[in-house]
Amino acid sequence: MIKLRNIDNKRLMDTFEISSSIGRTENNGLNRLALSPEDQQMRDIFVKWLKEENLEVRVDDFGNIYGKREGKIKDAPSVAIGSHLDTQPCGGRFDGIFGVLASLEVIRRLNDYGIETDYPIEIINFTNEEGARFEPPMLGSGGVSNTFSKEFIYSSKDENGISFKQALQSIGYMGEEKNRIKNIKNFVELHIEQGPILDKEDKSIGIIGGIIxxxxxxxxxxxxxxxxxxxxxxxxxxxxxxxxxxxxxxxxxxxxxxxxxxxxxxxxxxxxxxxxxxxxxxxxxxxxxxxxxxxxxxxxxxxxxxxxxxxxxxxxxxxxxxxxxDAVHFSTEVIDSITEATERLNYSSMSFYSGPGHDAKYMNSLCNSGMIFVKSIGGISHNENELTADEDLIKGANVLLHVVQKLANK
Ligand SMILES: [Zn+2]
CATH class of the missing domain: 3.30.70.360 (Alpha-Beta Plaits)
Structure with a gap:
């Protein structure tokens, strides 16, 4: 049995601060539309961070970025974690972003202690989750899961008539189809709640049963x-x-x-x-x-x-x-691992279904998936005032670390 550790709080928050400065708005929110120069800047830094952790970096034909950490079993399916780094035009600093950066902290922590896992771990940043620049939302995860065809995604245009494909090429993130994630065991997405339930009930962790x-x-x-x-x-x-x-x-x-x-x-x-x-x-x-x-x-x-x-x-x-x-029901394998981690860490939690859609919704058609929610103060989201307390961010990242260690080992 591997001894479970917790994340490095300061490093997580420092990394989060760097992200919060890229596309920053006057009111301390973010304007980092998908495939914009700000998104490119964030992607470049993210890729640099992945390489520093010795991950094998790939970009697919939808601009989704992957960083893979090998496991002990040869050619085994991956446990994938991540979310999205793009925002609404007057968006917050947390939505999606926190899930990606907490996933990076999970990898960093495993590397700190040289913890090997049986299955590989892959971190993913999905393109255009928000749907603010290119409609509909969740084009990156929708492409990988074959929910949308490549032609459909490439032809989506922003309000200036620029297509998804052109925008992808212009920021240098047009990758190859062969780089899409295929061999995948689980997908776990950590996300802010974007609703008032956890805040109202004063619980730290949301164990998400699915998407309504x-x-x-x-x-x-x-x-x-x-x-x-x-x-x-x-x-x-x-x-x-x-x-x-x-x-x-x-x-x-x-x-x-x-x-x-x-x-x-x-x-x-x-x-x-x-x-x-x-x-x-x-x-x-x-x-x-x-x-x-x-x-x-x-x-x-x-x-x-x-x-x-x-x-x-x-x-x-x-x-x-x-x-x-239709509703999406997440895997009991993932739900159980989140429940177990929450109990082990002694965090308060509750189970409910998500109202908004997320990348995990489409990923669930590829593999056993699930989501962890942390508290959004006042339930505010898609707003510059979006806020989650540091303490809750850290708890969410710890749960993710424990869940990954459970799912990535036999
Ligand atoms: Zn999101």
Missing amino acids: GMSWVHVKVIGETNHAGPTPMSARRDALVPASEMILRINEITKQYKGLKTTVGKISNKPNAVNVIPGEVDLTFDIRHKDDVERKRAIEQLTKNFNEIANEYNVEIEITTEWNS
């Missing part, structure tokens, strides 16, 4: 535009009144389904004039649950209710699902 599934459903309510004065109440086909009942119904249904979250964040009313009876209303609702069956049942029930409401008000409706993303 979601749908966006568009409802068009078609009535008849008419004058607000002469038209009798009984003769109206007002589209907005039934739409309002539908919105209330979308909210109320969450009381029937434990863990269901619904939001109507987008609505349009035509013609939207004070003295005109609304003739057409469009609304889109976002609906999320960790159980796909429950989410689909709730959508079916809402569809039935909407038809009843439409009949009552003599309007027509069209319901279309604009987007579906």
Whole structure:
């Protein structure tokens, strides 16, 4: 049994400070868009750090950067750890970045003590996780996992018409397809929570069961535009009144389904004039649950209710699902190793599902994956004020170190 050690706190925080200075905004946040000059600068330093640890560095055809530390078993699959170094335009210093730099600290610590593992360990920086410059998000992990085709990824353009492929070439990070990670045993991603749960419950570590599934459903309510004065109440086909009942119904249904979250964040009313009876209303609702069956049942029930409401008000409706993303359930092998590490380190923890997507979502289709969350103060994220206390960062990195030593040994 290998004696488990903890990370070097000061070195981790010093490394984090260097990252926080690359693309720094006035308000101490970061603007480090994917494949920008700032991203290039960060990548160059990161590659230098990987080489200093004697890792074998590769870059694939999506610009994902890998650093591999060999294990004792020849040609064995890797335990991969990492996240992303890109940010939103007014992003924080922690989102994604911390997971990559903590992974580097894990490698450094294993090297400090000359600890060998049975399986190789690979650190990964995924390209364009944020989706702020090139849509959709998670193009690097989506490419490696064959979620998106190479043509699709390369043709994604930023607002200036520059394609992903051109941007990749211009910063010198166009690598080769053969460098993509293939032989992989696990992927573990350490990330800030980007939500309020750990902070509210005052727990240090989130043991993530998976990523909740979601749908966006568009409802068009078609009535008849008419004058607000002469038209009798009984003769109206007002589209907005039934739409309002539908919105209330979308909210109320969450009381029937434990863990269901619904939001109507987008609505349009035509013609939207004070003295005109609304003739057409469009609304889109976002609906999320960790159980796909429950989410689909709730959508079916809402569809039935909407038809009843439409009949009552003599309007027509069209319901279309604009987007579906099924839930991802992480591997029990990884979840158990995180639980064990947390207990061994005597850190408080709790289990829940992630609302936002992460690179681990796509990596889970390639190998047994999982995620460790640390506290985001006030749940604030994608914001320059994003903050996690040093103490919590250190705890997260220690859990990662212990998890890696567990998964990388027989
Ligand atoms: Zn992230």
